[in-house]
Amino acid sequence: xxxxxxxxxxxxxxxxxxxxxxxxxxxxxxxxxxxxxxxxxxxxxxxxxxxxxxxxxxxxxxxxxxxxxxxxxxxxxxxxxxxxxxxxxxxxxxxxxxxxxxxxxxxxxxxxxxxxxxxxxxxxxxxxxxxxxxxxxxxxxxxxxxxxxxxxxxxxxxxxxxxxxxxxxxxxxxxxxx
Numbered sequence: 001x002x003x004x005x006x007x008x009x010x011x012x013x014x015x016x017x018x019x020x021x022x023x024x025x026x027x028x029x030x031x032x033x034x035x036x037x038x039x040x041x042x043x044x045x046x047x048x049x050x051x052x053x054x055x056x057x058x059x060x061x062x063x064x065x066x067x068x069x070x071x072x073x074x075x076x077x078x079x080x081x082x083x084x085x086x087x088x089x090x091x092x093x094x095x096x097x098x099x100x101x102x103x104x105x106x107x108x109x110x111x112x113x114x115x116x117x118x119x120x121x122x123x124x125x126x127x128x129x130x131x132x133x134x135x136x137x138x139x140x141x142x143x144x145x146x147x148x149x150x151x152x153x154x155x156x157x158x159x160x161x162x163x164x165x166x167x168x169x170x171x172x173x174x175x176x177x178x
Contacts, residue, residue: 002065010062014158017052017059021090021151024049025144028097031104032140038104046101049094056087075161082154089150092143099136 004012027045030037060083067080 002062008062008066008069010059010066013055013059013062014155016055017086018151018155020048020052020055021086021093022148024052024097025093025147028093028100028140029144031100032096032137038100042097042101042104046094046097049090049097053087053090053094056090060084060086073161075157075164079154079157079161082150082157085150086154089143089147092139093147096136096140096143100140103132103136 003009024045027037027041027048031041031045032038063080063083067076070076
């Protein structure tokens, strides 16, 4: 993807990542820590997190296309290098979101007191295990924090690369008002 309505696609796609990856990270933490939220948010967040994993490479590819068309500066190079890290924080959020959803799904199919399965169905993620819940919750908080921090760093470097030296802190003189 190169342009959308004459604008570089990267500057449009990046807004989806800036909103959706932190949103998915927040929903991951909520659904991992709060059973009521898990019941409502785990499924939709698993879908959202998978969508973000698909969007990140599309966005970075559009960014690389744009990088070849702007002046190469240290700020642009820094932003490009940081942008390549987005996938590595989106993947853990997606994997954990899928695990939280799958455990929720398994807990609905398995009697809480019998994970050995009187119903004959196998479970893989110990839906009744407090230890697994705590471990998954801790991993969710760490992954979400890393994702939000990475999005901040990437966005800040992109803003620096785009706007550094492009404006004045004092208003420009204007012509006579009509």
